[in-house]
Amino acid sequence: MNLRGWHAGKVAGLVLVLGALALSSIAACDQMGAKKSGGSRVQDTGKGAIKIGHYGSMSGAQATFGQSTDKGIRLAIEEKNAAGGVKGRKVELVTQDTAGKSQETSIVVTRLINDDKVVAILGEVASSLSLVGGPIAQKEGVPMISPSSTNPDVTAVGDMVSRVCFIDSFQGFVAAKFARENLKLTKAAVLYDQSQAYSAGLASDFKKAFTELGGTIAAEQAYTGGNLEVSSQLQSIKGAGAEVVFLPGYYSDVGTIIRKAREAGITVPFLGGDGWDSAELAKIAGDAINGNYYSNHYSHEEARPEVQAFVKNYQAKYSETPDGLAALGYDAAMLLFDAIERSWPGDGKPIEGKALAAAINSTKDFKGVTGTFSIDENRNAKKSAVILEYKNGVPTMAARIEP
Amino acid sequence: MDDVLETTINTLAVGGLYALIALGYTLVYGILRFINFAHSDVVAWGGWLALSIAGVFGWTAAGGAPAIAVPVVLVLTMAVCAAMGVTIERLAYRPLRKAPRLNVLITAIGVSLLLQNVGILDGVFGNKPDTIRPLLANSVLGEVGAVQLRLYDLMTIAVTIALVVGLERLVYGTRMGRAMRAVSHDERTAALMGIDVNRVITVTFAIGSALAAAGGILFALRNDLRLTADASWVLLGLKAFVAAVVGGIGNVRGAAAGALLIAFVEVFVHRYVGAVFADKPWVSQLQDIYVFGILILVLLFKPSGLLGKAAVEKV
Numbered sequence: 172m173n174l175r176g177w178h179a180g181k182v183a184g185l186v187l188v189l190g191a192l193a194l195s196s197i198a199a200c201d202q203m204g205a206k207k208s209g210g211s212r213v214q215d216t217g218k219g220a221i222k223i224g225h226y227g228s229m230s231g232a233q234a235t236f237g238q239s240t241d242k243g244i245r246l247a248i249e250e251k252n253a254a255g256g257v258k259g260r261k262v263e264l265v266t267q268d269t270a271g272k273s274q275e276t277s278i279v280v281t282r283l284i285n286d287d288k289v290v291a292i293l294g295e296v297a298s299s300l301s302l303v304g305g306p307i308a309q310k311e312g313v314p315m316i317s318p319s320s321t322n323p324d325v326t327a328v329g330d331m332v333s334r335v336c337f338i339d340s341f342q343g344f345v346a347a348k349f350a351r352e353n354l355k356l357t358k359a360a361v362l363y364d365q366s367q368a369y370s371a372g373l374a375s376d377f378k379k380a381f382t383e384l385g386g387t388i389a390a391e392q393a394y395t396g397g398n399l400e401v402s403s404q405l406q407s408i409k410g411a412g413a414e415v416v417f418l419p420g421y422y423s424d425v426g427t428i429i430r431k432a433r434e435a436g437i438t439v440p441f442l443g444g445d446g447w448d449s450a451e452l453a454k455i456a457g458d459a460i461n462g463n464y465y466s467n468h469y470s471h472e473e474a475r476p477e478v479q480a481f482v483k484n485y486q487a488k489y490s491e492t493p494d495g496l497a498a499l500g501y502d503a504a505m506l507l508f509d510a511i512e513r514s515w516p517g518d519g520k521p522i523e524g525k526a527l528a529a530a531i532n533s534t535k536d537f538k539g540v541t542g543t544f545s546i547d548e549n550r551n552a553k554k555s556a557v558i559l560e561y562k563n564g565v566p567t568m569a570a571r572i573e574p
Numbered sequence: 575m576d577d578v579l580e581t582t583i584n585t586l587a588v589g590g591l592y593a594l595i596a597l598g599y600t601l602v603y604g605i606l607r608f609i610n611f612a613h614s615d616v617v618a619w620g621g622w623l624a625l626s627i628a629g630v631f632g633w634t635a636a637g638g639a640p641a642i643a644v645p646v647v648l649v650l651t652m653a654v655c656a657a658m659g660v661t662i663e664r665l666a667y668r669p670l671r672k673a674p675r676l677n678v679l680i681t682a683i684g685v686s687l688l689l690q691n692v693g694i695l696d697g698v699f700g701n702k703p704d705t706i707r708p709l710l711a712n713s714v715l716g717e718v719g720a721v722q723l724r725l726y727d728l729m730t731i732a733v734t735i736a737l738v739v740g741l742e743r744l745v746y747g748t749r750m751g752r753a754m755r756a757v758s759h760d761e762r763t764a765a766l767m768g769i770d771v772n773r774v775i776t777v778t779f780a781i782g783s784a785l786a787a788a789g790g791i792l793f794a795l796r797n798d799l800r801l802t803a804d805a806s807w808v809l810l811g812l813k814a815f816v817a818a819v820v821g822g823i824g825n826v827r828g829a830a831a832g833a834l835l836i837a838f839v840e841v842f843v844h845r846y847v848g849a850v851f852a853d854k855p856w857v858s859q860l861q862d863i864y865v866f867g868i869l870i871l872v873l874l875f876k877p878s879g880l881l882g883k884a885a886v887e888k889v
Binding site: 230231234235365391392393395396397398399400402403404406407423434436454455457 | 580581588703705707722800801803804805810841842844845849859
């Protein structure tokens with residue numbers, strides 16, 4: 172910096188002003204309860220409705236993800252409120268649309284915390300967006316539960332961020348185990364979306380698990396989400412003679428890719444992850460979807476009473492069958508209510524972020540729709556997965572794979 | 575050999591799509607010297623409007639469309655999109671005809687955002703992906719060796735050739751085409767010679783948007799319909815724009831040639847360079863970088879494009 176031409180007095184004055192500003196901001200931080208240490212923050216007044224936030228892709232390319240999750244959360248809130256609320260307080264939901272975009276995500280998460288003053292946040296579905304929202308929640312000291320982001324890094328940002336789903340390394344393992352042990356196949360190809368952390372992560376986890384289980388990876392190809400001119404990738408896969416193709420993309424791409432693969436003469440089954448979980452997939456792929464498999468968090472056909480009650484209530488409210496994302500949204504909300512009940516002393520005291528996060532992270536044997544699970548030391552849910560097979564355009568339960 | 579044939583067909587089909595869209599950029603640039611950023615959204619609307627028009631006739635159920643369906647939908651959608659392009663020009667660009675280029679450019683981005691976001695409203699096209707394939711099954715027309723010749727590929731190539739040749743005829747063989755070239759060369763002198771410049775510009779937008787609609791339908795048949803706000807339409811438009819620049823923006827044949835080159839790099843190079851480096855997947859993952867690399871090379875060594883003429887800036 173060049174200070175020539177400046178009067179020493181001016182500089183000193185500037186330093187004084189800056190110093191005063193710094194001091195007052197430190198004081199402000201103290202008043203708000205040590206915000207800097209990633210610590211706690213009190214958003215609640217202790218009275219009236221408990222406000223919780225949901226940020227999700229209510230519009231955009233993966234719109235059904237956010238919409239299903241939101242429906243699941245709203246069903247949970249409706250049931251909880253009908254049963255008297257959380258320790259007598261009603262729950263109120265504020266939903267913010269990320270449109271599936273990262274720049275929107277940072278705006279709406281900040282808005283949920285600063286403007287809507289929510290006590291906890293649920294969201295996002297896409298891992299790449301939870302990786303944007305998570306650090307903000309962590310910094311501001313507001314607990315966040317991701318219903319369905321499966322990338323391992325999502326909860327690594329700190330003690331405020333947890334999830335109610337399994338992680339990609341497990342999902343990759345489940346797909347590999349199913350291909351090796353149930354389908355008894357030895358040669359796999361991988362085709363993943365290089366623009367999505369979720370897809371690329373899942374692909375490498377599958378490769379690792381599949382080779383460890385004694386299989387070989389015959390071809391590895393990538394595409395960029397949205398650019399579905401994948402003929403050359405499909406030609407390479409066809410030429411490699413794979414017996415199964417692992418395609419861990421999102422439903423908006425997968426349907427078109429599978430149809431093109433069938434037209435290009437690839438007849439082997441495709442195997443995917445929970446990104447396939449949308450009714451739109453069968454509509455876009457048409458008949459080509461049949462005979463393909465994906466791992467998911469639950470199947471609506473399971474006989475467990477939690478599943479059957481949830482499916483029945485969901486169908487009554489929305490006249491559609493809930494997908495896995497709706498079930499995870501429901502579980503995330505119910506786990507949050509459970510944690511508030513365990514950590515909040517009541518009596519007009521505010522709900523406090525740090526205590527709530529601690530209660531969420533110490534959840535044991537929670538009976539959810541997507542299975543009975545505990546939150547482990549990395550704030551991930553330890554649970555089993557199901558494999559669904561498309562038959563006549565409908566996903567049907569094929570296997571359950573334990574951790 | 576089969577593999578090379580299959581790759582060639584794919585290259586031609588993808589190149590045809592890029593060409594149809596690139597022509598819209600190149601026509602508008604040739605006449606008005608500005609880049610119509612809303613062009614890729616007209617492509618997206620073309621795809622979705624085709625679905626709506628097919629719905630009006632009840633042709634959206636699988637197997638429910640007669641053979642006449644595709645030509646009817648194609649022509650109607652091209653007409654609607656032509657009207658749309660003319661309206662956009664009339665309302666958004668014409669009032670800015672005398673304004674600095676930058677204003678028009680920013681307005682074009684505004685129109686683009688408007689079309690993207692109006693498109694995903696529930697009453698318009700909605701926010702769920704869809705498909706127009708029930709209009710026409712992608713049937714096998716014949717076989718050469720082990721390669722199946724599919725309807726979508728051949729139709730894309732045929733429609734593109736027909737439209738490019740038609741456009742070529744129009745620009746170089748009719749009075750309107752001569753007027754277009756005159757306006758492109760020197761707008762003020764053309765006006766002094768009695769050419770109705772506004773009419774020429776209207777026709778240009780109508781043609782560019784109709785070609786965009788054709789591109790949108792063919793693209794949707796191949797790749798299904800993603801939301802109008804999806805980034806994939808912008809990427810498609812960007813590649814077509816690169817094709818127009820590589821070929822020499824403002825030049826009809828150049829746009830077609832540029833589109834083929836871009837498609838060649840994307841499909842052919844991806845297939846064979848990727849196969850040579852099969853153990854290094856990142857080589858083929860750089861697909862998009864190769865496309866934009868071509869753009870940089872062309873701009874470095876022949877800034878006016880492969881078939882473009884170097885223009886001397888008049889001061």
